[in-house]
Amino acid sequence: MDAPARPWPPPLGTYAEERELFRLLQNMLKELLIHKPNDPIEFMIDHLKQHNDDGSKWHFCEFFLSRSRSVKKKAPRVCVLGPPASGKTTVARWLCKHLGAIRISRETLLSKGISALVKEAKAYKERNQEIPNELWANLIQKRLSNVDCIKQGWILEGFPENQEQAWMLQSSGIIPRHVVVLYASDTVLIERNSGKRLDPITEEVYHTTFDWPTDPLVQQRLVKPEDLSEQDMSKKLLEYHRNFPEVFQIYQKVLKLINADQPSMDVLSQVLTCVRARHRSAAPFTPRVLFCGPPGSGKSLQAALIAQKYSLVNICCGQLLKEAVAGKTKLGELVKPYLDSGSPVPDNLVLKILTERLSALDCMTSGWVLSGFPRDRGQGEQLQNSQIIPNRVFFFHLPHESIMERLSQRRVDPITGERYHSIFRPAPTPEIQARLRQNPRDEEENIKQRVETYDRNAKDLEDFYEDAFYVNADQDPHVVFEFIESCLIKPIPFKKVKGLE
Template sequence: MDQTKRPLLIPPEFATYAEQHGVFDLYKRLLEQVIINKPPNPIAFMIDMLKRDNNDVPQIVILGPPASGKRTISKMVSNKLRTAHLTPDNLVSEAETDIKSEAQAFIKKNQTLPTELWVKILEERMKLFDCVKKGWVMEGFPQTREQAQALQAIGIFPKHCVILDSPDTVLIERAQGKRVDPTNGDIFHTTFDWPSNPEIQNRLKEVEGYTEEDMINKLIEYHRHFEGIYDCYKKCSKTVNADQPKADVFSQVYTFLSSQLRSNAPHTPRIVLLGATGSGKGVQASLLANKYNIVNVSCGNLMKQAIADETKQGLAAKAYIDKGMMAPDNIVMTILSARLAQLDCVSRGWVLHGFPRTREQAETLTKDGFLPNRVFFLDVPNDSVMERLTLRETDPITGERYHNLYNPPQSQEVKERLCKHPSDTEDEVRKRLSQYHAYVEEIADFYTDAQHVNADQDPHTVFECIESMVVNPLPKHFP
């Protein structure tokens, strides 16, 4: 690029390529793994990491007190996401012969397995194909803070930790009816989840160690270690009420698993605000720009500035506007592209409003490389829009804007000199609303990841909603 050229225009592909292909996240993951594993040959290690088809696999821990439904939910999640299902029992039974023999020696003596041995078992298990390529769901482990920290030390840390919670009295009562299928380990309940198949009913057995006294002892031990484990996983955890039907529990768990944690990789906001006239796009754009130091790009203001500066494109647009016509898309896009390609927009990010208004404009924006990573529809009922716009007036002396209901003038003198803008008459507002609704469905079909926000409320409440979806990654869509 010629740095002497002013203004410096940066091709939009520079900003979008790295984000589309996850380059920054890739660097972050590589550096994390190098620091954790400390390989003797970091270059060869990173090359091996890059050869893996997919590093973005589910890594889930499901914890909870006994009889909270960990086994049932873990199996449902594992089947849904097609991941490996890890439990303390199958980790030992599937371990290598030497490690397995060592672990079984402790089990026969009714002794707790040392943390070092658990680390060996899990380290070897995580290297297998199913965990590497498909991810894993670990049920009921770690059981102590020491185990959780030991796993972190070797780089085993969940992306999501689900904590199933329920009152102890409910868990003790639930344990009385717990039954297990010895053929596959499926858990059933005499009251809440009895199988319809008579063959399965006949082979169900009571679970040992779930008498009232046993449950009390297990619950005491669980609560003694829980706070320590929670401190290790609190940034990636969610507590779900397990005292409800399993379908409802699974629904809440799956919604949480679809969410993504914030990344430390660089992120440049490119936001598009869409909505009917009077929906508050300008207000929200201003709030976002002020708080996050991104560029507030108003298409309408850009057009006015181009006309005032008498630029080539501005004069071309003025010829149409003077006749009461919309400026052609190619003229608008040329003016908009010149602004979005400037250094401040590329480096700091931008929030665009007033464009696109049709699907064709949205397609042109994307085709020219200005691909937004957040799109919001500000939804407001037509009646509220009419109330907002037709009742507002402006003081011609001070320029202060008033509203007859929400912000009336304080003096009769000011009230008498207020003027209404010609575009705020009922006919003009209805005309703009009809134009918006004629194209909104087509735009929504184009921006499939767009988020809808209820904008018929306090502006700062709307801003908090938009802000939460700007700073947090969008929900993940599992295949």
């Protein structure tokens, strides 16, 4: 939530956030640190000029190509990790099938290749010696530099297993976007290991208890893989638990833990959701928060709470118009007849007043929270065309019965201006109770009309703000506030730039 030391004018801040300039600079710096060129300037110029034809610079080129107009989506770069028998192979195969990516594992690296590196690795294996980490890293780097991995993306299964392997991958420029780590109790994993069966034709993995094939022909040809004994399995699990914390520290910003001790489809669904999710940027930004919702959903209360805690400028569109009239400004004089007659204020006048207020120094420096505008897609588009682009949008959802209960029971003390509610905040004395009045806007018929107007436009407005958060407003205000706050304090999510998709 930290704003820049010097406020950016709204168009500049929006441009920087939408084009992910902070992330662009981060990636440029990362490539320099990985490759350590003698002439950094020439290195960057050379890479920026290149296209995807040069496989040796695959990682850097892929990033810049992904920002071009021709690239529709980023190729997946995923590591699937976990202890033995946690289901890494099943998950990796399933991801490749659904994402069109290339599966990379120790087995595939050694079975499909005749290079000197592969021959060297096989020689170690034939001598029953452990293949060095550096050799594995070189094998992976060479395979991932191929065109199919660059264009389709890759799923790296079971690697890295320790800190040294992770550092070697990073020093080779192999940096996954997502790291999925499967976990289950040791008892479950040992039981799984003993029941595994392999189809030698399809290489599909089955289990005698949890996943037995229905086809009798497949059942007949299943073989027991050369897996670990229970004693060896226990040693492997112990080694995994010793090494995992270090791997976690390296990948903690992109790592997702998923419980593998549940139905396979639930595991696969969670994994797919994880790898399709866009990471959030660590870029500093000035909060520009928009609250949308039906009348009575609590927008004003939440805006006041958020503004107070985070020192944002709280702007209610209706109140802003009244202040313009009270201040007798030129725009206020134009707005006054509409407010006096109860007619809607034209959008062009509202936008002029909003733009003027949101461009003020306090809004540019501290950020703002806006409610009451826009109320339909057309107004949202006008707001965007005026370079007023929120980086957090919340839609409050509330059942009609709750709206009616909240608004129809509201009353105002004409002497003090204090608001009361016959159920949630009754007047403290019979004397005050006797003089309370109802605002005509809170009569049931008027409430229904206002809600119907909101409902007519809500769907289109939600479609326009596709990255919005949705708030269940039919609960305690403190619970609502905590949810909103949790979405605000996270770094801003990456946004797709229209015209660059």
